[in-house]
Amino acid sequence: MDSLKRQDIEDAEESPAIPSALLDFEAVRPGDVLLTRGDSLMSEGIVTVTGGRFSHAALWLPVSGSDFDPGFGLDGVILAEADGLGVGFTPMVPRAFENPATFSTLLAYALPGNPRAYKLLRHPGIAALPRERLQAASQSLQDAHFSRAYSRLRRLVDASGLPAAALPAARGVMGLIDGLRKTRGEPGSFCSELVALYYAELGLPLFADSRAPANVSPNDLDAGDCLLEEVPDAFADLQQLGAGWRERGSPAPMLDRGGLLSVAIGQKSAAAALGRFADALSEPADAMAQATMTSMRTLQRGLEAALGEAQRQYTAMDDLQGVQRIQGFALQARMLAHLLDAIGAEDARQRGAGLPEHALAQWRLANSELMLHCQTLLGALQHAHLRERLLFAMRLMRAQRRAGGGSILKRRRLARERKSLMRQWLRRRGERGDSARMLHALRTPAVDGAVLDHIEHVVCLTLQAAQAELDDAGIVLI
Structure with missing residues (x-):
């Protein structure tokens, strides 16, 4: 639900600081879920309302062409998320770190925004699925839900965990905020809903009950009744691994996700408008x-x-x-x-x-x-x-x-x-x-x-x- 903040690219002439939150490049697999908690007021509000540690959920999706496109990890995966910029991919280039004293190396993703808490989750049943099925579900998710604006805030209320008596008032407040927001394009999913939609495409249940994707919050994915399991040793803190670690070369600049998404959202919105016009002209x-x-x-x-x-x-x-x-x-x-x-x-x-x-x-x-x-x-x-x-x-x-x-x-x-x-x-x-x-x-x-x-x-x-x-x-x- 909370946007992953983008780390400012430091000047190449300065010695870049080593991020504290590093996700091991080799630990990531298709379908993995990344939970984070930012340090913004919005993050704190989400954590408070949903009663957990996390404010945002993102998803590693399998894509084709991993040998040629940037931001793809082992097995050809790329981070997908729904945040304030919209619904789509967040290309992340892995960064290389080394410790000359111990001849150690590490290839890892630096989590944007230096989150206060993070966790990588994996479904125990996903390893049994063929890669073709994972890619087909990924493509279906992209076709149906990508290149859209962020969800209407009113929809987040049902996944918030608020008492039933407070839901009508919360929906009214969020609806008022929706009316004041200036958004472009068709409204889409929120972060944890996008995760649940992918697993619905796969036919893998996330919960014992038949919970709708629109009712899943980030902290629901970390709850005891969720079937996702934590991936051990997925993160590294170089400061805890000892002295002598440094980054090899300069960090590659991150792609402008906001600019790319803005173009994609505009194109999809125009296509949707043309489709509605064509449907109106060709009534049954x-x-x-x-x-x-x-x-x-x-x-x-x-x-x-x-x-x-x-x-x-x-x-x-x-x-x-x-x-x-x-x-x-x-x-x-x-x-x-x-x-x-x-x-x-x-x-x-x-x-x-x-x-x-x-x-x-x-x-x-x-x-x-x-x-x-x-x-x-x-x-x-x-x-x-x-x-x-x-x-x-x-x-x-x-x-x-x-x-x-x-x-x-x-x-x-x-x-x-x-x-x-x-x-x-x-x-x-x-x-x-x-x-x-x-x-x-x-x-x-x-x-x-x-x-x-x-x-x-x-x-x-x-x-x-x-x-x-x-x-x-x-x-x-x-």
């Missing part, structure tokens, strides 16, 4: 088809209700020609309703038949073709209805003008409104619906094969449902 076809069907049914019912109201108005005015026109539009609206019903029934039948994906894909193409015709017919009917309403409004205004009366200003305003309605009517006078033409187009679509068979079946269902209404209207389809 089934969901889109269902939404389109729902919208079409709503619009069709609204149009049918409007046509019913128009017919009542024409009937009240004894306009028989107007009534006949509205009845024609209403018939087309009913045909559209029958077509939508037939599409819905066939869609349910196809999806409930347990068809293979390639067969279902043929129906999806037919469904798309049918819905396109429905949209075309609905649009034509809506425009035809609007044109008819414009004619109705002009007739009312003509009747008012013939009735006379009213001021000159009122008569002029009526004249302007009538001219405006006439212009709108002229623009829409060609927008007429035609049931026979629509059904003929459905029977001769620009498709063939199984898709055409589906369309013909739906047309037959539509005609069967509408046969009585077509007969009453005197419409004969050849």
